[in-house]
Amino acid sequence: MPEAVAAHAEAHGHPAHAHHPALQHHFETLEQQKEASVLGMWIFIIQEVMFFGGLLLAYFLYRVWYHEAWVEGSNELDILLGGINTVVLIGSSLTMALAVRSAQVGSKKGTVNWLIVTMVLGLVFLVIKFFEYKHKYDLNHIPGANFVFEGPHAPQVQIFISLYFGLTGLHALHMVIGFVLLSVIAWMAHKDRFSPEWYTPVEMSGLYWHFVDIVWIFLFPLLYLVDRTHRLG
């Protein structure tokens, strides 16, 4: 987009090296900037895997030790709501990919709209999660001083539910961060900051969003589907 380049050069007063307005000055080329962003986001995602990994380690250790408590705790979760949330998130990954595609072909309206749909689906997820948490609260299943649970495995069920809240809470926090991130990207798209030459921020947000989705794909069976063969719902 030569006009944008010229406009940028004029605004910054350096016609000597006219360049794409999105190119940051410490990079030589847009290509280098894009490669740096991609590498950076992947390294960050690997770090996030380690982050969730610690909680998952605790989960797996106790699942082996206290399998029955895990079955009991898991069967307390609402598999319908969890299933709906899983579909909602997978759907949101689809709409996110469509947003990236729209940016790639230069469709500003498509980019903004698909981003908004993704955010709405994310919001649906969080609302359903809220109701699940509230249900736990109503049953006095929140771990801590007020925890009440019938059965011989109650103490270990409390560990299960602690890890449930830890894992899904952390995941929900990542969704909220994703929501904020997408709103910023949608705003930038609205302000014509992206083009087929430069839509990397949309792509990177997409990577992040897909990662958060994949975490849920692991959490759902691990938390909701422990030994459900003869008990659905």
Next chain:
Amino acid sequence: MLSGIPLFPVQASTVAPDVDRLYFLIIAVTSFFAIATVIAVAIFAIKYRDDSGEKVGAQIHGSIPLELAWSVIPFIISMGIFVYATVVFFEIVRPPAETMEIYSTGKRWMWRFQHVDGKSEINELHVPKGRPVRVTFTSEDVLHSLYFPAFRVKADAIPGRYSSVWFEATETGEFHLFCAEYCGTKHSGMIGKVVVMEPSAYQAWLSGSDGQPLAVRGQQLFQQLACVTCHLDDNTGRGPSLAGLFGTTVELEGGAKATADDSYIRESILTPQMKIVDGYQRLMPTFQGQVNEEGVMGLIEFIKSKAATARPRPAAAQPTAAPARP
């Protein structure tokens, strides 16, 4: 010990000389490398000194033979130390077959030692010289660690679990006992002494006790907590007989096996659903909160004392109920 400045701890157990020998070996090896390297650096710094800053060093980039030498040789030496150290380690953690049992609990900020015959001590432990002693202990609150420097043994006290150390004292006298895992305000006050006595002196000390033997305490608890209603010696009760059980291998529901040791008994009392004996129902309630750690130790001693009865255990005492799941 106030007259002299100690440079080295006293050797008061069978294991201490072995640990010290290992220590001296590693001192020798590491001193050699440290001194050699420091001397080399000092010589080079002085011999090749040039404060003009304008001379250039020799063009040497490296030497593969040298790199191999100073990686492989230290590696081999390290592996040698590793093997030797591991042998000493197994000596420290594997008690001999026959040991005198002491039970202990640590809690903020004291150690309580329970002799099997009933005598109990706080922050002091009397033991006979020349006899292997095993201390089995746990914590009632946070992490602690039982440390006898003169014996060179230590293990952490973990709430919810048993740990043990063993030693055979070789010197009479009084030696330090410390808590070696930070546990709050009076961590450095959670100390005491282990008093090693000649065997005859120890017997005399012991006989002055008016405490109740641990096993008798255990037997009383066994009645009070109604264990006896299910665990009948003739195996006709709702729970398996405990006679002659200690130390044997138990067949569990689902095919697994377990050894009926201290930890197994403790777990069976406090979290019985963790392991169910094959052929029995899940009927045993938990006694968490109804019996403290010392009570558990008493019950363990009592169960240890129950010799096997003449009547053999039937193959499948009770029919297995159908799993209670909707």
Next chain:
Amino acid sequence: MITPTLPPVTYLNHKYGVMSWLLTKDHKRIGILYMVVVTIAFMLGGVFAAGVRLELTTPQGDVWSADTYNKLFTMHGIAMVFFVLIPAVPAILGNFILPLMIGAKDVAFPKINLISWYVFVIGFIFTVGAMVFGGVDTGWTFYVPYSSSASNTNVLMTGIGVFITGFSSILTGVNFMVTIHRMRAPGLTWFRLPLLVWALYATSFVQVLGTPVVAITLFMVVLERGLGFGIFNPALGGDPVLFQHLFWFYSHPAVYIMILPPMGVISEVIACFSRKSVFGYSFVAFSSVAIALFGFMVWAHHLFVAGISPYSAMVFSLLSYAVAIPSAVKTFNWAATMHRGAIWWKTPMFFVFGFMGLFLVGGLTGLFLAALGLDVHLHDTYFVVAHFHYIMVGGAIMGYFAGLHYYWPKMTGRMYSDILGKLSALLIFVGFNLTFFPQFILGYLGMPRRYHVYPDEWQVFNVLSSAGASVLAVGYVLPVFYLMYSLFKGEVAGANPWGATGLEWTTQSPPLPENFPGQPIVEEEAYDYHKREIKVA
């Protein structure tokens, strides 16, 4: 010799005002911003240490109450580990010099670099707040159940503060990895890189993969303590030893975060002041990577007496010996670098001399602790305290000081008093040995760590140790004075006062805001001293 003058435009003078610093995206300014906070943390940690050593001069607890003493050693550890040792070389020197070393204009993500500083400051404020308003007494290791249920100090606030600070480390790690991968000047292949870059790269790997684990572990402690959740609670069947595994899975690699960059600095300084290429360049480079990798496999050597199986302990002991080998390789290579060099006795080299002596002792005493049969006796005694101080203070801080004194002219354009610099190095070396060598003896005697009071017969060694600490303190405070003085009255340094190789020394001191006037192109191997005709400054 032509006396150089300060360049007209530098990164320091091209913009003035507080906001130009607080909103800077210049890696050089961000390095200095880090230096300010880290120096404050160092002084704070030093004050706490003084409190500890003061108490330990006498066997009784006659200076502080037990609770206060427990807070002092805890806060000393937290301040030093998280706010000094982890960031010192990477966030201060690394931030400043890395782009210069590779011929780049800045790091890959300058805005994220600034954010990482703010995250650091916010974490610092939380943590210092916790220290000031009541203190924390769990030990820097936060073992449960004490930290999650028994302690009645500001564990939550400290845990949150350290959690936040961890992200600063992660962001720096991501930034450096991408910078090194993607922003090297044309011709600067991996094996032409200065060894400090290799060290920073290996460190970044550890920062990125390890720090999230301690973050999530602290998160779990916060859940347990703050919300009453049960994850480690033994009453529910939770396992306190699980905390130790998770904690040390990060905290052991963390010590490699602390030592790898200073080792990189040693390579730079020793090459320059021997006027010679580092002996065995590729071995030193690969050893950094090996240490980073192996460092993740040894964590349970902190749990030898914590209830792990003896067979498990064997594996970790063996791996702990293995991880020592690359460090040994480095040390021998450094000594060999000096052989037939032209050794210039300047202040940075004095810190290298000190490092060599102290790191040797620290590293070699690790062999004692890795020995299973010996660790049973030595675990949680002053032997361990002496071992890690030799490495972290004798090694890492010495290395940081070597780097600070080496790069000071580049950062400020000024030279400091060489005599005073050498005096500092000497005082630190002597004071350090006096402080910590007696602690090896105390450890073998059986003196446990974190003890407020101790048996009378151990007083002599404790007094020696406290006396040494006073000398050490002087050694550490002296640089503040002569370095600050140099800013105003120091001789102008010029682009390359040390006659060193490396792209960073080809540009002016202090550097331009954009580092280089053009795009540097590299055609030389690293440390090509023999090709140079060296004219100092």
